[in-house]
Amino acid sequence: MRIVENISDLIGKTPLLKLKIRVPKWNLYLKMEMFNPSGSFKDRTALGIILDAEKKGILKKGMTIVESSSGNTAKALAMLSASRGYKFIAIVDKHAPADKLNAIRVYGGELYFCSDEDAGGKEGHLVDLRRNIAKKIANENPNIINLDQYDSPSNPISYYKTLGPEIKEQLGKIDFLVGTIGTGSSLSGTAKYLKETGKTTVIALEPQGSSHFSPKGHTYFISGPGYPKGAKIPKNINHDVIDENYFVSDSQAFNTMRFFAENKGLMFGDSGGMMLYYAMKHITESKKLTSPKNMVLIMADAGESYLSHAYNDTWMIKNELLDININKKIGKFYIF
Ligand SMILES: Cc1ncc(COP(=O)(O)O)c(C=O)c1O
Structure with a gap:
């Protein structure tokens, strides 16, 4: 067990959680960043x-x-x-x-x-x-x-120096890295390290309505990742290390989060719901694998910060976000 003298000594070295899924040959790992002392990466x-x-x-x-x-x-x-x-x-x-x-x-x-x-x-x-x-x-x-987290080079460098090497050491082979983008720093820094040290396909997710990769923005509730239409794009997004990008809606993210909390005791934040929904969709729609593949999702934070919106029934109903069909899809893919 570690003995430390400052809260900052407890940052990083977060565990990987392997999720059970019904599709053979896919190994799905969650990098549990909520174990950082303030609860997020x-x-x-x-x-x-x-x-x-x-x-x-x-x-x-x-x-x-x-x-x-x-x-x-x-x-x-x-x-x-x-x-x-x-x-x-x-x-x-x-x-x-x-x-x-x-x-x-x-x-x-x-x-x-x-x-x-x-x-x-x-x-x-x-x-x-x-x-x-x-x-x-x-x-x-x-x-x-x-200090400007949006444009400061030391933001992505932190992930290049810590998160990337940690995942590499934990898993060795990382075929797919999935993250969400706000300032773009966490995914860009981690992806750069993994691409320099192996063969990794990098997938960037943003909330539907966000406008990093689409000019057609609209309002959305997801908090953390995303960039509203018309906002200045941060310098820290490194497009050279992003291979694919997808959008996930408020409803897809929130219903996924709620299902995981209720059925698996895992309470993630909004971006966690986005990545778990994407992983389900991507893996079920992919061709059957001939050899095993490792996918890592960067689970940015814990769900406790979202008790008054995505985890609040009244708020979900008021905003017409509950969708039982998403629960069914998630329930068929993950093993609960
Ligand atoms: C929960 C959560 N997920 C994802 C992101 C996006 O991270 P980044 O700013 O490194 O792109 C943020 C950013 O604030 C966040 O708070």
Whole structure:
């Protein structure tokens, strides 16, 4: 058993969970990133961008970090700020679930909330507005720094240096890597490492309505991955390492998450539901395999942050998202 002296020493080295499925020769593994101390893989982002800034001497004790986030990065930065002597301000909007916002407050973080009205009712403007506010606050005060998870190279580098090597060491051969894209950093960094060290097909998923790979965006509820229509595309998405891309709807993701929690005791976040739905669809629609293939899904976070939406019956019914047919499909594919 490990004995550590700082919360940041507990980031990474997360387990792989092998799921039982009904299709022969496919091995499906989940990289369980909810075992990071703040509950998501964004601990790797937060530690990477903080260490980089500390090394450059631009982040010093007593300073304030300001960051735009859909929730998980802010939660991770709030946790690490509390442990390293920084103050923290999160710039958020309606995409951040209440449970994540509460956690940021508990870690002593301050919240700055951007409304639809502030963004003139345009989803894409909302994300850009969040980012611009974070930059403006930092530019106006020398004691405040914006580490910028969207464009900072140290974000994907963190995954290149940690998540990629961990999966490689755990499994050796990785035929398919599946991840979701928001800033694009986690998938791009991990994929780069796996492609340099083996033969891996990389699949990027985004919420239906998101507009990384499609100009036709519309609103969606999924929180974490995705980029609303019109928003500036982050520099950290590396298209050279992405082989295929697919869209998953709110209903497909949420009903999958709920079925897993109820029938397998596995409570994942929104992007986890997206990947489990995609894996089922892709594997059932693929040709019969002649040799075994390993697929890894990067399960970004735990379900506890989504209790007030995807796991809330009233919310699901109000938004017409319940779909029993998805449960049937999932139930036929995975072994519960
Ligand atoms: C739960 C969840 N999944 C996936 C993503 C996408 O990760 P990335 O920003 O590295 O593309 C995020 C980003 O915030 C997230 O919070």
